Amino acid sequence: MGYLSAVTLLWAFSFSLIGVYLAGQVDSWFSVLMRVALASVVFLPFLKFKGVDKGLIAKLMVVGGFQLGLMYCFYYQSFLLLSVPEVLLFTVFTPIYVTLIYDLLKRRFSPWYLVTAVIAVAGAAFIKFAGINDNFIVGFLVVQGANICFAIGQVGYKYLMEKYQVDLPQHAIFGYFYLGALCVATVAFALMGNIDKMPTTNTQWGVLIYLGLIASGLGYFAWNKGATMVNAGALAVMNNALVPAGLIVNIVIWNRDVDITQLAIGGAIILLSLWVNETWVKRKVEQSYQTSTR
Numbered sequence: 001m002g003y004l005s006a007v008t009l010l011w012a013f014s015f016s017l018i019g020v021y022l023a024g025q026v027d028s029w030f031s032v033l034m035r036v037a038l039a040s041v042v043f044l045p046f047l048k049f050k051g052v053d054k055g056l057i058a059k060l061m062v063v064g065g066f067q068l069g070l071m072y073c074f075y076y077q078s079f080l081l082l083s084v085p086e087v088l089l090f091t092v093f094t095p096i097y098v099t100l101i102y103d104l105l106k107r108r109f110s111p112w113y114l115v116t117a118v119i120a121v122a123g124a125a126f127i128k129f130a131g132i133n134d135n136f137i138v139g140f141l142v143v144q145g146a147n148i149c150f151a152i153g154q155v156g157y158k159y160l161m162e163k164y165q166v167d168l169p170q171h172a173i174f175g176y177f178y179l180g181a182l183c184v185a186t187v188a189f190a191l192m193g194n195i196d197k198m199p200t201t202n203t204q205w206g207v208l209i210y211l212g213l214i215a216s217g218l219g220y221f222a223w224n225k226g227a228t229m230v231n232a233g234a235l236a237v238m239n240n241a242l243v244p245a246g247l248i249v250n251i252v253i254w255n256r257d258v259d260i261t262q263l264a265i266g267g268a269i270i271l272l273s274l275w276v277n278e279t280w281v282k283r284k285v286e287q288s289y290q291t292s293t294r
Helices: 002-011 014-022 028-046 054-081 084-105 111-127 136-163 175-192 202-227 232-254 260-292
Strands: none
Touching: 002 014, 002 202, 002 232, 014 028, 014 054, 014 084, 014 202, 014 232, 028 054, 028 175, 028 202, 054 084, 054 136, 054 175, 054 202, 084 111, 084 136, 084 232, 111 232, 111 260, 136 202, 136 232, 175 202, 232 260
């Protein structure tokens, strides 16, 4: 949980940085390409080619293509349709996708994890229950595209690390994850990018560099490493912990109009879902799996 909690704090700033300094000002496809390219640079020096299963390399690139490449393509477009709080609101479905996809890969279904995910979704939805604008349907679908890609990526990485016996440390192979994302981002920019909307200020460049090197470069490695160390229910909960964290950043730095009472109650519900997962759901899931294998 330590890795996931640290990255949650790190990523809490990303929503507002994108919404305030990049959305509508810098070409979104260039932002995606720049962010992924910088993240790739962080791990290329550590990349190992010898002794790595070719099948694992290909699958890591596919996972990266989904979780970082395609997800960012949807994600950055959503800020052109929705406000930062609305984007946060529509991410509350990610835990459901995480749980269902993980069970699908394991060829099993554990309804107990859904208890954790549903409580977490209820908490996040309570925080962000608010009015919507005219772009609701399109914006909602675009964010769901990002959510599904993010869920496929993190669950896929967790599954691969469980399936393959890799003697190398994870940072020695994680560069393949970014290379897969870079392939997707390059094609997207080549097809849809607008070179007339490049960054024009030091602030915009600074935000892109921070998001690429720190939020993506270090953040995704730490997040996916943390995902391999927890169960699917805890992973689902931590996905929604980003919602109150992102809102707190909005309140403290950008003074968004957020109901503090709603935030406190919703945050408490999310913490409750984590407690339920750690103290009750884990035990129920282990019992159900043991029963099914007898």
